[in-house]
Amino acid sequence: MEAWQAINSVRVVREFANRPLEPDHLTRILNAGRRTGSSKNAQRWVFIAVQDGEHLRQLAAVGRYAGHLAGAAAAVALVTPDPNGPRGKSIMWDLGRAAQNMVLAAWELGIGSAPATVYDHVLAGRLLGLPAEQDCSFILSFGYPADTSELTAPNRRGGRRSLDEVMREERW
């Protein structure tokens, strides 16, 4: 799959087939995160892969919109030093890049994904066994889509703002 095709077609998938990820596929996704460039090449991240069904169902309680984790084949919890501390902006910029690389690498393999925003940081920290200075603000669900037509669905009209709306030339 061409990079542009992946960027232009990827959509969030929240319902997954009831089968595990092929091990090579999960490894590819994690490597896509690992290969991401970061500010000063600091790579201030750890990716926790979760595949146990009960653990995934427990993680689904960390956010109001995290329910999709319960049905995922795997989740990758994105763990960093506290983003409210020093270098927090770089940490979150870097993490977003790593997350999108994972999402696009997965998409190329026919794997859908959805982010879950963590609301209950205490619960997430407990379920993931995080040391006190580490934070998990986002978890990604991954899985083969329950409805495989989601992989090839045409872009929804109005799904994204038009280029005219979002770009300017030279000045605001």
Ligand SMILES: Cc1cc2nc3c(=O)[nH]c(=O)nc-3n(C[C@H](O)[C@H](O)[C@H](O)COP(=O)(O)O)c2cc1C
């Ligand atoms: C920072 C961020 C946090 C998100 N948090 C959630 C979430 O908690 N639960 C969820 O179902 N989707 C979450 N999403 C997914 C967005 O709802 C999704 O990207 C948006 O609706 C566009 O979806 P589409 O790519 O399918 O058009 C999040 C996305 C981002 C970028």
